[in-house]
Structure formats: C-alpha cells, structure tokens
Amino acid sequence: MRFTLRQLEYFIAAGETGSITVASERINISQPSISTAISQLEQELDVQLFVRHHATGLSLTPVGRSMLIEAKRLIEHAFSLYTVAAEARDEVRGILNVGCLTTLAPMILPELAISFTTGFPKVVIRPVTDHQEVLLSGLQKVIIDVAISYDLQVPQDMEFTPLVNLPIHAVIGENHPLARHAAVTLEELAPLPLILLDMPLSAEYFLALFMKEHLQPNIAYRISHPDVIRTMVANGYGYTLANVTPRSDLALDGRRIVRVPVAGDHRPMTIGLITLRQLRKSLVLDAFIGHARSFISETYIPGMVAPGMGRKRKKQSGSGSSLPNQIDTK
Numbered sequence: 408m409r410f411t412l413r414q415l416e417y418f419i420a421a422g423e424t425g426s427i428t429v430a431s432e433r434i435n436i437s438q439p440s441i442s443t444a445i446s447q448l449e450q451e452l453d454v455q456l457f458v459r460h461h462a463t464g465l466s467l468t469p470v471g472r473s474m475l476i477e478a479k480r481l482i483e484h485a486f487s488l489y490t491v492a493a494e495a496r497d498e499v500r501g502i503l504n505v506g507c508l509t510t511l512a513p514m515i516l517p518e519l520a521i522s523f524t525t526g527f528p529k530v531v532i533r534p535v536t537d538h539q540e541v542l543l544s545g546l547q548k549v550i551i552d553v554a555i556s557y558d559l560q561v562p563q564d565m566e567f568t569p570l571v572n573l574p575i576h577a578v579i580g581e582n583h584p585l586a587r588h589a590a591v592t593l594e595e596l597a598p599l600p601l602i603l604l605d606m607p608l609s610a611e612y613f614l615a616l617f618m619k620e621h622l623q624p625n626i627a628y629r630i631s632h633p634d635v636i637r638t639m640v641a642n643g644y645g646y647t648l649a650n651v652t653p654r655s656d657l658a659l660d661g662r663r664i665v666r667v668p669v670a671g672d673h674r675p676m677t678i679g680l681i682t683l684r685q686l687r688k689s690l691v692l693d694a695f696i697g698h699a700r701s702f703i704s705e706t707y708i709p710g711m712v713a714p715g716m717g718r719k720r721k722k723q724s725g726s727g728s729s730l731p732n733q734i735d736t737k
Contacts, residue, residue, distance in 0.1 A: 410451045412485055415478045417444040418456065422475040426464040499694045500529030506545055507552035508605070510563045511634050511678065512536040514710025515555060523698045530691055539608045546683050552692055554681040555699070557650075559608040566684050568696060570703045572675040573650035574668065574714060575616065580643050581663040590670040593620050597613055600627035600645030602636050616673055626680070634659050650676040652712040678703065 410420045418429035431438045436712050443675060449456050456471035467475060486502050507516045512534070520532045535542070535551055540558055544549035546565060562568045585591050593616060601624045603610055610629070627645050630636050636647050641662035647667070657665055680696055682688065688696075705715035 410448050412456055412482060414444040414448045415482055417441045418448055419478050419482065420476060421445060421457070421465060422467055422471065422478075425466065428464075463717050463730075498529070499527045499690050501689065501693055502531045502533060502693045504533045504545075504550065504696070505537060506535040506537070506542040506551040506553045506556070508542065508554075508556040509536050509538055510604070510609070511555060514651065514653055515678075516707065518709035519555075519699060519702060522702060526698065527694060528692070530536070530694075538606045540631050541584070542681070546681060547637060549683070549686065552682070552689075553695060555678065555679055557608075557612075557681055558677040559612060561681055564684050568682070568700065570678045570680065570699060571708060572677050572704055572714065573652070574675045575648060575650055575673045576652070576669055577646050577667045578637070578640050578649050579646045579665050579667060580641050581665050582643065583665070585646075585667060586665045588667055591670045592670050593617055593622055593673075596648075596669075597622040597624050600625055602628045602630060602639055602645045602647045603632045604633065604636060604647065604649070605629035612674075616648070616669075620671075637664060638662070640664055652714075654710060654712055660691040678708075 417430070417436065417440070418436070420434045420436075421427055424430045424433060427438050427441050430436075430441055434441075445456060452474075452495070454470050455468050456474060456475070457465040457730060459465060483502060505520065516534055516536070520534065524532060528660070535545060536544075539556055542551060542554040542556055543562065543565070546554055547562075558567055558569065577585070577596060579585055585595070597617060603613060603624075603626050614624065623627055626641065628636075630639070633651075638658040638660050639645070640647050641658035641660065641664045649666075653667060658664060680699055682692070682696075703709070705713060707713050
C-alpha cells in the first residue's frame with residue numbers, strides 16, 4: 408500500500424466540499440498540497456476520482472463517490488487506534504457519532520455537544536440528524552454510537568436509557584379561540600383542522616392518542632418539517648400536537664404560537680439515549696451517557712422549557728393570570 412492516511416484526508420476534504428479552495432480553507436492546508444495528494448492517489452489506485460471543472464470546482468466520479476465512503480471508514484478505523492490507546496490510559500478521547508431525532512436536534516444537540524466537549528476537549532462529536540427509523544438502522548450498522556430520541560419501537564437488541572418525559576400539548580396560533588384555555592381535550596380538538604407531523608413513528612403516536620379515545624381527527628395537512636408546521640399554525644391553518652417545548656414562542660416568520668396542555672391521561676414521549684446492547688461501550692460513550700443523564704432532567708432540557716420548570720412557573724404566577732397556558736412559551 409503506497410498511499411497515506413494524509414492523502415485520504417485531503418481527498419475526503421475535497422470530495423465533501425467539491426472544491427480544492429474550500430478544502431484548503433477547511434483543513435488549513437495549501438491548495439497545491441491537496442491537488443498533489445489527489446493526483447498521487449489517483450495514480451496509485453489507477454482511477455479517476457474527480458472531474459475537474461475550470462470555474463465550478465470538482466465533481467466526484469462514480470468510483471470517486473464509492474471511494475469517498477470507504478476512505479471515511481478507513482480514516483475512522485485509524486482514529487479508533489487512538490481510542491484504544493486512550494482507554495488503556497483511562498483517557499476520554501476519540502470520535503463519537505451522535506444521532507439525534509430531527510425534531511429534537513435543533514434544541515438539544517448543540518448545547519449538549521458543546522458542554523460535553525468542553526469537559527472532554529479530546530473528543531470530537533459527529534452529529535447525525537434524521538427520523539427514528541434511520542437512527543435505529545444507523546445504530547444496528549454501527550454507523551452511530553448513540554442516538555438521542557424517543558422510546559418509540561426500540562428493538563430488543565437496543566438499550567434505552569430514559570432522561571425526561573414530555574407530556575402532549577396542542578400548538579395553536581395566538582388568535583385561535585382556544586388560545587386562552589388552560590387546557591383542551593382531544594374531543595374538542597378532533598373536529599378542528601390538524602396539521603400532522605408526518606414522520607415515521609411520530610405520526611402513529613399522535614394518531615394513537617385519538618384512537619384510544621375513539622375519536623377521528625380532522626387531518627387537514629401532513630407535513631414532515633416541524634418549522635413549516637409551526638409557521639402554518641401561527642398563520643391560522645390549524646393546530647398541531649407536539650411534545651417538544653421550544654423556549655421561543657415564535658414561528659420563523661415572527662408570528663406567535665401558544666401551547667395548551669391536552670387534558671387527560673395520555674402517554675408522554677420519553678427522551679432518552681439508545682445504544683446497541685451487544686456493542687461494548689467505550690470510555691467516551693460511557694462519559695457521554697453520564698453527561699447526558701446529569702445534563703437533561705425534569706428541570707432542565709437544552710433549548711426547551713423543561714416540564715418541571717413549566718410547572719414551577721405556573722405555580723409562581725398564581726391563579727390570577729388571564730393566560731396561564733402561555734407561561735410555558737416564554
């Protein structure tokens with residue numbers, strides 16, 4: 408083998424950015440060094456990895472796309488040698504591939520990852536965000552080390568570590584007739600237009616709430632993007648159901664939404680960590696799990712109004728508030 412890991416790193420940077428210039432800025436290596444490394448790699452492997460465009464940069468060839476996947480795997484395996492050596496010295500370091508459910512990632516992942524790497528600066532976190540089925544598949548294929556998600560259809564070969572329960576609530580526009588209610592029932596919501604979060608497992612969870620009460624919701628729209636749903640709700644297209652409680656009560660267009668608790672005994676969503684049972688937990692994974700368990704609780708969730716904090720604020724506000732349901736939106 409006459410190619411080096413450094414050549415592979417330069418190839419990966421160019422392949423992911425599609426530009427020698429951007430790759431140079433990203434990894435802080437001169438453009439001629441990257442160009443030379445790629446040419447040497449192509450010569451050694453006897454394949455063309457890129458199509459060079461005069462003004463628009465690089466495009467991976469079909470074999471180049473396959474090589475990029477394999478090169479990234481090889482580099483990751485090489486880095487695992489550092490992890491093995493670090494564990495022999497009881498040192499927390501290495502790469503941790505952290506998956507996170509799309510609906511949770513914008514709020515939880517940034518602060519959780521930064522706080523962890525601040526305490527363990529020799530750890531690099533690689534985030535992966537997607538829906539539940541993709542995260543579970545990534546765990547089974549050992550592409551993801553740990554996933555932050557809900558307790559929805561977790562297979563028996565995986566371990567779920569619960570962190571915090573999130574009760575169900577309705578999200579409506581501030582001018583909606585129900586906006587000033589302290590709580591709302593599913594029976595009241597059923598005839599109203601529902602904008603359903605149409606993601607695998609999530610949609611089934613919300614619809615099961617109505618089925619349990621022998622109700623048929625009026626599904627007006629099925630949308631898989633939470634921010635689009637939030638903006639449509641704020642503009643009066645209908646209501647939606649949610650468990651997450653972002654600290655902001657604004658949609659992306661600046662219009663305001665209101666969260667109203669759903670009355671009754673309904674199954675909450677439980678945020679937790681999912682790992683593969685048969686996979687030996689590394690020091691870095693154990694450290695991350697311990698950090699997440701101490702960081703996320705009933706009284707604090709990154710980017711959200713935690714259930715315990717919401718109840719505390721309501722109690723402090725007293726019964727004289729004309730808009731008790733909006734306390735959770737601050």
